[in-house]
Amino acid sequence: MVRAMHSMLATLLFWIVVLMTVTAATFVVVARNILHAAFALAVAFLGVAGIYIFLHADFLAAVQLIVYVGGIIVLVMFAIMFSAHTQEGTVEPRRTWLALGGGALVAGVVLAATIMLINRLQVPLAEANAHADAAYRTTASAAPGEIALGHVLLGEYLLPFEVASILILAALVGAVAIVRKETR
Amino acid sequence: MNWSELSELLPVGVVLAAALVVVFLDLVIAHKDRYALPMVALAGCVLGLGSLIQNYLSLTTYYKQSPPWFSGAAETAAGAFNPLILGGHFSIDLFGFAIAGVALLAGALSVLSSAHEEDDSALSSGEYYGLILLAVAGMMLLGFAHDFLTLLVSLEIMSISTYILAGSRRDLKSGEAALKYLVLGAFSTAFLMMGIAFIYGATGKLSLSEVLIPSEQLVSSAFLIRGGLALLLVGVLFKVGAAPFHFWIPDVYEGAPTGVTGLMATGVKAAAFAVLGRLAFETFGPRYAHDWAWLFAAAAVLTMAVGNFLALRQENVKRMLAYSGIAHTGYLLLGFLVSPNADGIMLADQLQNAVFYLLAYALMTLGAFGVVGLVREDGRRLERLEDFAGLSKEHPGLALCMAMFMFSLAGLPPFAGFFAKFLVFKSAVDAGYVLPAVLGVLTSVASMAYYLRVVRAMYVDPVRATKPGEAPAGARCRYSWTTNLLIYGAGLATILLGLFPSGPTFLLR
């Protein structure tokens, strides 16, 4: 009984978090004020961290909190505050019915294509979910802790990890390029 | 992991080193000689190419045979060439070499076509050339990448560099291009990442050639894999600019500085096709061809139709070339259709044809963008069709090359474009897709109409007066020996490749 209660509560909580995340993400897109969008983004990041907890990926949740909510969002805020455009930060996007219709059409086509693709498989959804669940359990049971993660990252996948440093280099050079363009 | 194998990636290292040198050099030297930085960047590309060739030669002498076209084609017998290195993260095969070669060529040529932009300081800074080289390094890594993780990271190196390059001119259009490119590029990367996550979650594997090897798990989690692959494909089609994911291309190509546009149209496209090719030939292969090739075929037909018919209406040459680039993506997709009963020889043949197309397309497109970048008046860039009127009188050499590029893009013999199209159509027919190939031929005839408009503007149309009251004068070009070198070199190569299409394969022996 208690376990069932617990399970029900967990499910309820999960849906609340999901709803919060999606709402916040939608708000990021539709917000007219850039500052509001940034706050919504922080909420969305928090929600994602919550989802990680539900997935038993505690370490990832922690990383999400520290890096995204703690680091990135603060950076974004700083950037917005420091740039002088906060006041006229509201944007008026041009929305024509044609563009909306075209976008909806394309989205519909892509969605239909994806559904068609998946349907070609003819796997009942419940069964698929069960499989996904099983897959998760095997991964989770084999899932190493953060220590093992560190070993994998700096062992087997060291090379991609290192290549990622080039990525950061590119981003850095790019940042310099942008800044220099502004100052000159 | 055998770290000594890292030497196989030396060409990438050379290019990266050149990138750093260029960035630092900008701080040291005075801005007297505007050719200093581009020349260093160019040297980086040339050295990278030399190192690539050196790698190829030493591999060939060591194994007494040339590398296989892709890792799946390697014989598994002992002593045979095993292209997988560094724990399977990279595959040193001919496809990778070819993509890296095209990337270096595109990088070198876009450096050449940017070297004259001294009026715009952002375009002559060390960061600009450094970013070009970084992008090239990303493309080369992408050519060799053989697992999803390396692939994603390489893709991002290339993408982030190009986002900033697209916005490196100081005007609104360039900014718009950069923003659009950034948003849509990030969007497509998200798709790609999501797909990879699904696939990894389902199989626990990241290697391109292993994820779909039939197994118990593959059957049990087919649903996730399907979904993951669908997302992955959407991301890749986005990157190559295939319809219906082509919307970003015209605006981005038009707004970006012309040298960068050339790089995006050729190098970035070649690298994106490297991903697509690896997916089609290694991940899916003949085993899953039945499930996926029709999707490529449908995308190819749609892309050819959309690109060609929208190009007909363009008045801006750069925009027209952007739509023509979309159309060429469609033709290229035809080269990646795999027949369910293809064998290794046939797949290698198809890859070879596709690579020939990428090479020919890179040459003619970079040449064409080179000419577009030169046409200007009082320092203003001119890109409209009518601005090209009378180019044949003022600059007969440039006009001749431009005409050759146009005819080659349209696929007229004896230019490289004809054989390129011929070969991919042959690939498609060999794989059993006759109808897409026939549609390809038809749309390619229709494409003649808009390419001919450029030729007509240059040679036939009357010239106009620039200002009322002045005598009419033909279009004027800036002089830049680097861009001229690029244009004439590409023109010569377009003809030579057309006359001796087996030349590149001959060189491989």
Add this chain to the structure above:
Amino acid sequence: MYELMDWPLLSLFTFAPALGTVVVLLIPSRRADIIKTVASAAAAIPMLLGVYVFFAYRDTGNITYYESHKWIDGLNVWYRMGIDGLSVPMIILSGVVGFIAVVASWGIEKQVKGYFALILLLLTGMNGVFVSLDFFLFYVFWELMLLPMYFLIGVWGGPKRVYAAIKFFLYTMAGSVLMLVVLLASWYWSDGKYLEGHIDRKTQEIASLVRQDKEGAKVDPKEISDANGYLAAMYQRLNDIKARVVETRVNAYRDVQRVAPLGGATAAETRRALTRNGIDWTPHSDDMFALANQVDSNLKGLPGLVNPNNADWLAYERTRAEILADINLGRTFDLSELKHRWPLFLGDFQLFRFLPPMSFSAVMFLFLFVAFAIKVPVFPFHTWLPWAHVEAPTAISVILAGILLKMGVYGFFRISYSIFPTEAVNYAVPFAVLGVINILYGACCAMAQDDMKKLVAYSSVSHMGFCMLGMAALTQWGMTGSILQMFNHGTSTSMMFLLVGVIYDRAHHRDINKFGGLAQRLPVYAGFMTLALFASMGLPGLSGFISEVLVFLGAFRSDMGRWSSPSLSFQSLTILAVLGVVLTAAYLLWMMQRVFFGPLNEKYKDYADMNGRELFTLVPLAVMVIAFGVYPQPLLDLTSQTVPKLGQHIMASRGIASAELRSVASEGEPDAAEGVAAHGAVPSAPRTGAAPQGDEAQLEPALAPRAEETGDMRAWREEEEAVLRTAAVEREKR
């Protein structure tokens, strides 16, 4: 002649102008005189070679001056050039008219460098079309010619040049695409795989027929036996194709052999070695397979050339294994191979739902027809021609009318008729009808013109109709006449365009009605014009006469339309075509009268007569027009063996075609084989016995049998003579 085999004569013929283009581009633009001299020199080389070939060539029906190099690996594309009786008249024409056009362009003043570079490139394209023996190469040259032409009309043309150039370009492009489809299809089908599938389907059909028969259903036994006969013919065809596929591979392997085990000997060196040792090395003789084997065995006899013990030999053996495994090497673009490769059958290919099913070959034949018909131009596809002719500068009009139009008919002969012989027979009557429409429609349009150039342009449409008619007749006389007509029209119409250009340079208009009495002031000009017009009209003693007579005679005795309605027989069509001659005379004489006679228009009384350069361009053509009018024998000799050979090739396919016809529509039509048998029943009188009358007697030497005539050729000739005799007997009965 054979000692010149090592010379790449035809490559020189083709690429000398292209070399000229490069040189012209290197000369600074201000030195217009040097540019013109260089261009003329470059154009003179093909002319000299053409004249040399005219004197040196002896027609044997085989390909000579053959050049063959591997061009594109993997696709089995070869650089093959060679000439036979079909191409020799064309290369003479192309050489001479090309040179004259370049000389006639000396008056050009706008962008001289570009003009001469392009016209030389144009010459390369045209010359290449006439000498290439590889379909792919043919296509490349065909397209190569298109680009310079677009610019030459579009930049240097008259007031409506842009429209004319685009129209020309689009029409030709449309044709080229259809040709490209045939090119690809013929390559894919040249390995016989498609025929295998067809035979499988047919076998199953027959099996089901036999089953129905056994189960008691009423099946016409003739149907089964017909189908069996058809199947047997198909099997024979398939075996033939398979043997040829092997042979193509053998050729590829011989190429390897030449390079590797022969110690790196080049093809030319090998050839010389062979010649020294008295081994015949004439590629593309009739039985190539036997020849290949013979050469191979002879090669082994040469000391030190092939050594099975050396490492090269092993390498070559391995390469040979690879070659035999490569599917693409069984396919070919070689025209003289394709002519034996195309699966000859009437299949069940449905192009559109509302059309009756056609054979795949027929669909391809029709595609090719459109491609060439646009060039000729045949009636519904001709609308680009008046525009292009009128807007183009004089020299370009000369090239257009003198050479380009011939490429269409040449393409029919070289490609359509040799690859699709069955369809050549089946579509003979529609072709002839189109030819007659061309003759009459072109003549009527010409009569309505006030613009001299437009009149000459429409007269070209009319005259190319004669070529179509003679070609469609498929008789030796008809086809010879058609080729001759191409040549003669080339010379006479070039003269006319040059002459129109001369008067336009002086008057700056071409309105026929505004001239008058020019003969009084410009006697030399009038003389040349009269000569050209008379030659075009077909006056005896001038060149046009002999070719038109041959066309009419060949068409009149053609038996191609026998199974269709009698009103469309070649006899009635020929009579209609003769009307065209009357119309031609009418519009040409009327023009002459309006321009040269009558009261002199005072505006033109100060005009100078022709200058030296104009005379220089016109005199050679005038000499040719008169010489070949008086003594056409040298021209007839050029094709005396090739045309019968082509005819025999086409007739050989009739057996299979009629077998299918019989099984499809068993209406008891006499098929070719039966026809031959029937004619054979007529006691074969000695040649002198069937003494032809009138004009035919005069032509007899051209048709005299030769010592080297093969058995099949003789059979075809005899069949034709038998038809003629039957006709004579029937005439006598009446």
